[in-house]
Amino acid sequence: MRHTRHVVIAAIAAAGMLGVAACGGGGGSAGAAGEKELTVVMWGGEDQKTHVRDAIEPWAKQNNVNLKQDEPSDYAKFQTQVESGKVSWDLVEVEPHFATKACKNGWAEKLDKTKIDTSLVKAELTGECAVPVLEYAFTIGYNSDIYSAENHPRTWAEFFDTQKFPGKRGFWKDATGAIFEAALIADGVAPDQLYPLDLDRAFRKLDTIKQDIVWYDSGAMQQELVSSGETPLIQAWNGRIYRAATAGRPAAQEWNQHILSYDQLVIPHGSENAATAQEWIGWYLSNPEAQAAYSNDTGYGPVSDAAMQYIKPEVAAELPSSTQNAGKRSAIMNYGYWEQNYEDVTQRLEEWRAR
Amino acid sequence: MACQVTVPSTRERVSAHDADPAPAAPRPPRRAGGLLDRWGSLVLPLVAFLLVVFVLPLAFVLAQSFTEPEPGLQNYTDFFGSPVYLDVLANTFRIAGMVTVVTLLLGFPYAYLMTLAGPFWRGVLMVAVLVPFWTSLLIRTFAWVLMLSDTGVINTVLREIGLISEPLPLLRNLTGVLIGMSQVMLPFAVLPMYATMRSVDRRLVQAAEGLGATPLQAFWRVYAPLTAPGVAAATLLVFVSSLGFYVTPALLGGPGDVMIGELIAKQLSGVLRWGFASALAIALLVVTGLLLALVARFVDLRRMLGGAR
Structure with missing residues (x-):
């Protein structure tokens, strides 16, 4: 009898430990008190590193934002996070066909026009929920x-x-x-x-x-x-x-x-740090130097024309946005069709x- | 992949623990009444754990395959309506079968060699088969790309020493898939076979030879049957785990080597067709189950797997 009780207790303890182990993975998104936080998700690799270093970190330091990263962007995870209400991503680089779809389905936050001046970038590359991040x-x-x-x-x-x-x-x-x-x-x-x-x-x-x-x-x-x-x-x-x-x-x-072609940035609906993400987007669009810094390092085009004056001459020949290359263009990806x-x-x- | 490795074996163990009707094997007398004795109840948390992390999600996947995007059989009619998906499913089983054969052919002598070797060399052999097992699948696969491509290590060396003039087609075809997957699966074949072989009493083979059997006869009629449980376990582990591969065939295979795992991943992360992806997964599971049931009709899997003593 006593023996049995020990076994049962051991079993319960084991079950409890499993429960703890199972729950241990979640939670923990809140940073230090009062500190702003932003989790950025891009396609990963060298490109994400460069983009974050050139165009997000300077802003995060200025504004005392605790910057986090995840990679790569994944539409299934995006949808699951939004639908389950447990959103751990705040700013996600996606293809425009998905940005449009996410906006239509209510998976993405609408852009806050008081913080973001979309007239700084090409209108055809901008959506209700999305701004271009690179060309x-x-x-x-x-x-x-x-x-x-x-x-x-x-x-x-x-x-x-x-x-x-x-x-x-x-x-x-x-x-x-x-x-x-x-x-x-x-x-x-x-x-x-x-x-x-x-x-x-x-x-x-x-x-x-x-x-x-x-x-x-x-x-x-x-x-x-x-x-x-x-x-x-x-x-x-x-x-x-x-x-x-x-x-x-x-x-x-x-x-x-x-x-x-181009990629866009969206904010998953329900992101706790949506306001911070909106702030950064506004800063990025109105900050041609930051865009140009990224372009100079990668050969990908900046999203506003104002950035072209900061592009190094040897890089200009490698950008889709430069006049010599723009003339050789055959088509622009039509993401309305692709959506x-x-x-x-x-x-x-x-x-x-x-x- | 790890899930697929543990799941079938655990299922075998759990069901073998249930009221087992097999009358042939003499068993220690059991206390009447309980399904599990009191120490056995220690397993209950594990059962509960499996229920939560395996059975429930599986039930969810099953339900989803009938309800997303709308209730009905749409996902299954799509699946059976297109010859491509059945082809890919058949292809998946074909590749898994071939990988199983290759790993058994390589793994059996390897495991046998391990039983013959002294402690030092046994350790070396063990590490040699395990080290790749501890490196990331993606890294291993990319390493194979560098080895096998037309401009890769193997073809370059062979061309430099003048053995070939045109590169051997080793990559982006079935050869590449088999090489890459077999390497990943080899430990799963070697370890169960080695475990069984180690427990075989080699004096039985000597006795057979002493009674007039040729070495070949002694091997086939005494040693081989005794190691059969290990071979069966290896076959099952390798085959079932191979069914779920998709990174390796996607990177090393050619146009005809698409496996169903890759399509499932694309349905999810690419186009967000959860229902169809679930239907593909369920189809794979059902066909695998049917295949194992069919095998079980002819081979007593439980005895082969459980009779390692």
Whole structure:
């Protein structure tokens, strides 16, 4: 009898310990009394480090904000946090199609226009809940040992021509990775007639190079693929090629027919530090030096025109926003279209890939 | 991945602890009445824990597959309506099966070697199989990319010494997937087989040989059956764990090597189709269950796994 009681007590104690262990992971978001806090989430890696260092930390120091980071942005986590009411992210870098969707579904906070002057940035890159955080371009990246400044594809049609330019092609494993836009331009669709995308035609074009496609899903992998020569040609993010090149690796890019894109920042609905996040956004948009500092380090474009005067001349040639490159643009990603079609096209892309 | 490793084995153990109808094995007499004796009740917190962290979420996933985005069978008709998903599911089982075969073929002699080696070399062999086990899956996979790519270490060396003129296709195809996954899974094959082999009385093999068996006969008719429980445990662990892979096939595989884990992840993080992702997960679970049930009809899994004594 006594024996049994000991066992039962031991069992209860064990259960209690499990309970403690299970609960130990949560909580703990409140900082020191009175101190403001901000948790920033971007795509991670070198880019996030640079962005936070150049454009958020100076502000956080000035305003005595305790800065925290998480990575990478994840839409499923975003949705779960908002719907469960346990929001630990305050400022999240996302693709614009998700920003629009999140805004429509009430997952993102509306911008506070008393703190944020959206007239400082391009209206077409701004939403009710989102501001642009950077501009980037999908360029034709190439390995400069295998191809050269004289001999490399200069158009998407040439990029898809495996006879003239043999070798594997790298593409981003994402429906909004401009793969369809590039395929259609390569197939002769006028860049201003791209949307709504003729997907059947795009897939027919992609079928012609399917065996030569290598997919990447991170910037680091992209740099590795092109500079190792494994995929001598790659549909690249301009900043990644720029940084691989400045690091002395054999990577270069063609700006002709580049496709412009951008990322946005949103504040998850229910974030405790939403007001702080709004303050930073307002500061960032009205602070061209901070934007330019990030651009100078990464090759990604600043979001306001005022920042261009702070860009180093050698970097200007590598930015999508500079006048010499803007003239070579073929199209701008239409995220209105993508907000409507991202799910279906992703489905088709996955099915096409698995076939 | 870790969850998938522990779950099936725990389930086996729990069910083996339930009122077991198997009459063949003589068992120590049990006190009548209780399902568990008093020390057995120490297991109850663990059962409760599993209930909360495994059974409940699973029930939630199951429910979600029928209710998201709207109640009905939509997710399942989508799944069965497209040949692609069935192909990917079949592909998942095919790859898991091949990985199982490769790891058993490599793991069996390896484990056997460990039983023969002295303490020092046994330690070396053990560390060699475990060290990769302790490094991050992602790092290991990227390391394989660097080794296997057309411009990678292996192809460059082979080309430099003139053995090949064109790079061997080792990456972004089935070969790459099998190499990467087999390395990850090898400890799961070696450890259970080694545990079983260590407990085999080698004098039985000597006795068989003394009674006139050739070494091959002694191995096949005495040693192999005695190690069968370890082989069965290894097979089950490796196969079931392999089904859930997606990072490795995504990075090392080619267009035809998509596994269902990758599609599930994409459905969640990419397009937020929770219901469809749940349906994919449930389909994988059900087919795995059916497959194990089918195997159990022909092989007495419980005895093979439990009879390691």
